[in-house]
Amino acid sequence: MTKMRVHEYAKKVNRSSKEVIEELKKLNINVTNHMSTLNGDAVAKLDAVFNQNVDAPVKKNEGQHKPKQPQNQNHKEAEKQEHAPKQKDSQEQEEASVAFEKIKRNKAAKEDIIQQPKNKGSQKKKPGIHGGKRRQPKQQQPQQPVQKELPEKITFYESLTVAELAKKLNREPSEIIKKLFMLGVMATINQSLDKDAIELVCADYGVEVEEEVRIDKTDLNVYFEEEDPEEALVERPPVVTIMGHVDHGKTTTLDAIRHTRVTEAEAGGITQHIGAYQVDINGKKITFLDTPGHEAFTTMRARGAQITDIVVIVVAADDGVMPQTVEAINHAKAANVPIIVAVNKIDKPTANPDRVMQELTEYGLIPEDWGGDTIFVPISALKGEGIDQLLEMILLVAEVSELKANPNRRAIGTVIEARLDKGRGSVATLLVQNGTLRVGDPIVVGNTFGRVRAMVNDLGRRVKEATPATPVEITGLHEVPQAGDRFVVFEDEKTAREIGEARAQMALQASRAQKSRLTLDNLFEQMSQGEMKELNLIIKADVQGSVEALASSFMKIDVEGVKVKIIHTGVGAITESDISLAAASNAIVIGFNVRPDVNAKRAAEQEGVEIRLHRIIYKAIEEIEAAMKGMLDPEYEEKIIGQAEVRQTIKISKVGTIAGSYVTDGKVTRDAGVRVIRNGIVIYEGELASLKRFKDDVKEVVKGFECGMQIKNFNDIKEGDIIEAFVMEEIVRK
Numbered sequence: 001m002t003k004m005r006v007h008e009y010a011k012k013v014n015r016s017s018k019e020v021i022e023e024l025k026k027l028n029i030n031v032t033n034h035m036s037t038l039n040g041d042a043v044a045k046l047d048a049v050f051n052q053n054v055d056a057p058v059k060k061n062e063g064q065h066k067p068k069q070p071q072n073q074n075h076k077e078a079e080k081q082e083h084a085p086k087q088k089d090s091q092e093q094e095e096a097s098v099a100f101e102k103i104k105r106n107k108a109a110k111e112d113i114i115q116q117p118k119n120k121g122s123q124k125k126k127p128g129i130h131g132g133k134r135r136q137p138k139q140q141q142p143q144q145p146v147q148k149e150l151p152e153k154i155t156f157y158e159s160l161t162v163a164e165l166a167k168k169l170n171r172e173p174s175e176i177i178k179k180l181f182m183l184g185v186m187a188t189i190n191q192s193l194d195k196d197a198i199e200l201v202c203a204d205y206g207v208e209v210e211e212e213v214r215i216d217k218t219d220l221n222v223y224f225e226e227e228d229p230e231e232a233l234v235e236r237p238p239v240v241t242i243m244g245h246v247d248h249g250k251t252t253t254l255d256a257i258r259h260t261r262v263t264e265a266e267a268g269g270i271t272q273h274i275g276a277y278q279v280d281i282n283g284k285k286i287t288f289l290d291t292p293g294h295e296a297f298t299t300m301r302a303r304g305a306q307i308t309d310i311v312v313i314v315v316a317a318d319d320g321v322m323p324q325t326v327e328a329i330n331h332a333k334a335a336n337v338p339i340i341v342a343v344n345k346i347d348k349p350t351a352n353p354d355r356v357m358q359e360l361t362e363y364g365l366i367p368e369d370w371g372g373d374t375i376f377v378p379i380s381a382l383k384g385e386g387i388d389q390l391l392e393m394i395l396l397v398a399e400v401s402e403l404k405a406n407p408n409r410r411a412i413g414t415v416i417e418a419r420l421d422k423g424r425g426s427v428a429t430l431l432v433q434n435g436t437l438r439v440g441d442p443i444v445v446g447n448t449f450g451r452v453r454a455m456v457n458d459l460g461r462r463v464k465e466a467t468p469a470t471p472v473e474i475t476g477l478h479e480v481p482q483a484g485d486r487f488v489v490f491e492d493e494k495t496a497r498e499i500g501e502a503r504a505q506m507a508l509q510a511s512r513a514q515k516s517r518l519t520l521d522n523l524f525e526q527m528s529q530g531e532m533k534e535l536n537l538i539i540k541a542d543v544q545g546s547v548e549a550l551a552s553s554f555m556k557i558d559v560e561g562v563k564v565k566i567i568h569t570g571v572g573a574i575t576e577s578d579i580s581l582a583a584a585s586n587a588i589v590i591g592f593n594v595r596p597d598v599n600a601k602r603a604a605e606q607e608g609v610e611i612r613l614h615r616i617i618y619k620a621i622e623e624i625e626a627a628m629k630g631m632l633d634p635e636y637e638e639k640i641i642g643q644a645e646v647r648q649t650i651k652i653s654k655v656g657t658i659a660g661s662y663v664t665d666g667k668v669t670r671d672a673g674v675r676v677i678r679n680g681i682v683i684y685e686g687e688l689a690s691l692k693r694f695k696d697d698v699k700e701v702v703k704g705f706e707c708g709m710q711i712k713n714f715n716d717i718k719e720g721d722i723i724e725a726f727v728m729e730e731i732v733r734k
């Protein structure tokens with residue numbers, strides 16, 4: 001005789017658990033709640049009460065033929081008809097609920113085999129689900145299917161369906177479904193399981209799981225994260241940026257370094273400004289970024305490119321620490337880059353290097369002599385004094401930093417400068433950060449791509465390759481990239497083209513999305529940024545009189561010096577040409593007693609043109625005025641959309657309490673606000689953390705269906721609680 005729980009029985013006879021419990025009380029059978037187990041005797045007695053076929057068999061293979069169901073199933077069908085919501089997904093919900101029913105019954109019947117969900121045509125496809133070739137239908141030999149060994153480890157990408165997971169684990173899907181059920185997860189064979197569920201099942205089998213991470217080839221940052229084997233790494237030159245307050249001598253210092261330290265052989269070369277240069281000190285190179293100031297440094301950083309290894313802060317000894325000195329220190333600190341202080345202009349009689357050092361201690365830059373670890377080098381950039389020491393110190397800091405790169409890989413790096421040259425096309429200075437860049441390399445730079453046609457170094461000489469930390473100017477790109485863009489060399493031109501084109505496409509879409517049209521909501525913002533002198537309006541109304549009345553009233557509005565300008569008026573519906581005019585002139589369209597036609601509506605959506613419809617003149621005026629003053633607050637009112645009854649609570653560690661509920665009225669939506677009502681009293685108000693049908697997150701659940709709800713920051717949910725769902729609806733301005 002079958003044992004089952006009260007709620008299972010209630011479901012079977014299509015009654016509420018409460019009714020069943022009441023009947024049981026009448027029968028003098030003691031139960032505590034709907035989770036209580038009923039023995040066969042009790043079930044038989046209840047069957048008699050509820051007119052069930054005593055011992056109605058739960059057929060093992062009923063899934064094969066849908067109509068052959070136990071009598072009670074007809075009740076279910078009837079119930080479903082009754083509650084059938086007009087929702088699109090009602091079919092799915094029904095199917096899911098049939099499958100759920102079956103799992104429950106089969107569990108109750110302690111069956112070994114759980115039927116597959118009764119999806120359309122699933123009977124025929126069944127062998128396919130098992131891989132197609134293994135044709136022996138498992139149902140025919142339910143005795144003891146030979147179990148294959150469990151794998152030690154499985155991998156997955158994003159998610160797996162129950163069937164896929166079963167295959168990976170060498171288990172029958174039915175077994176997985178059962179296991180999931182035991183673990184509190186209702187699932188059907190084709191349902192996809194998230195990471196948590198997969199891990200739960202695998203942990204239960206003692207199988208290790210690993211989520212595969214697939215690389216997005218179009219994301220250039222990915223190539224920067226690849227690590228090189230330790231043995232492939234060799235020392236590379238440091239990349240240095242010079243920062244400091246205006247007129248403290250950044251440019252003079254950069255010039256002094258450039259002129260004193262260009263190697264003998266290269267001395268004849270005329271240094272070119274390509275945005276960076278290298279100097280050679282006894283065989284060791286240092287790369288200087290030739291764009292002094294913070295802007296370049298922060299722009300690069302803002303774009304995610306950290307290319308500087310050491311910052312030299314130039315402070316004039318006759319002037320001391322100034323605002324931009326502090327700014328420079330903060331930038332370097334934020335980037336976690338070591339700082340060397342060059343105390344400049346020591347040739348000046350008014351120079352007071354000690355004062356500079358003293359002042360800098362306030363910012364945590366303490367000289368070694370005073371017990372700190374910041375290197376201070378007194379220099380006179382103008383006279384070329386102290387430059388050697390400065391360079392030596394840079395090399396010392398570089399050595400401590402152990403800067404390394406792998407020259408034997410495809411190059412990656414960052415754009416330092418780029419421009420369009422009349423004769424040569426797109427010209428970009430690239431700093432190779434890792435690998436070696438060669439002429440002919442297929443390359444993606446920012447959102448453009450190409451092949452390195454020619455390469456010129458900082459001395460204006462043509463070179464064939466550029467090793468790590470070397471700046472070179474290249475030609476051969478289709479478009480001009482931006483400073484701070486990253487570049488990556490690819491194995492072949494085809495890949496570079498594909499990735500470059502994909503990136504260009506993505507950038508285009510992003511920029512389109514960004515190009516925000518004028519709306520009432522951003523009107524004030526645009527006005528306050530001083531970008532707007534006039535507010536362009538297009539007025540369409542039902543009669544000429546209204547057009548004129550509106551136009552003259554709008555013209556009188558003057559907020560913060562921004563005037564309303566009527567660029568077009570007309571009688572009749574809002575048309576597509578009104579929209580294109582609005583789009584071209586960044587205007588808002590006001591419709592008075594008229595509506596946009598279909599094409600206009602579509603065009604407005606596409607172009608992001610705002611249309612405001614009104615029926616009362618003063619409201620139209622008020623709205624525009626309020627928008628210009630930045631006082632356009634949306635108005636909301638609350639609307640109760642549904643109610644659900646908590647029938648069961650499930651505690652999941654680390655997650656919280658899930659309220660297994662039944663929607664008794666209206667609907668519950670994922671984004672609705674919720675109130676927990678106990679004995680007619682609101683005990684909590686908040687929002688949902690999750691709304692699920694079985695294992696699936698859903699947007700809404702309608703009357704007559706069960707769902708699992710979790711309330712954000714509230715776990716004190718109890719059986720019998722009522723959950724009221726409400727939304728705040730914006731009142732449409734008329």
Ligand SMILES: Nc1nc2c(ncn2[C@@H]2O[C@H](COP(=O)(O)OP(=O)(O)OP(=O)(O)O)[C@@H](O)[C@H]2O)c(=O)[nH]1
Nearest residue numbers: 245246247248249250251252344345348380381382
């Ligand atoms: N006496 C003396 N004057 C210097 C020294 N270094 C720079 N100067 C002078 O200080 C002035 C400013 O120098 P720049 O190198 O242009 O300073 P900067 O920091 O690059 O200035 P901005 O580019 O305007 O931010 C120039 O007139 C230089 O000649 C130095 O060591 N001694």
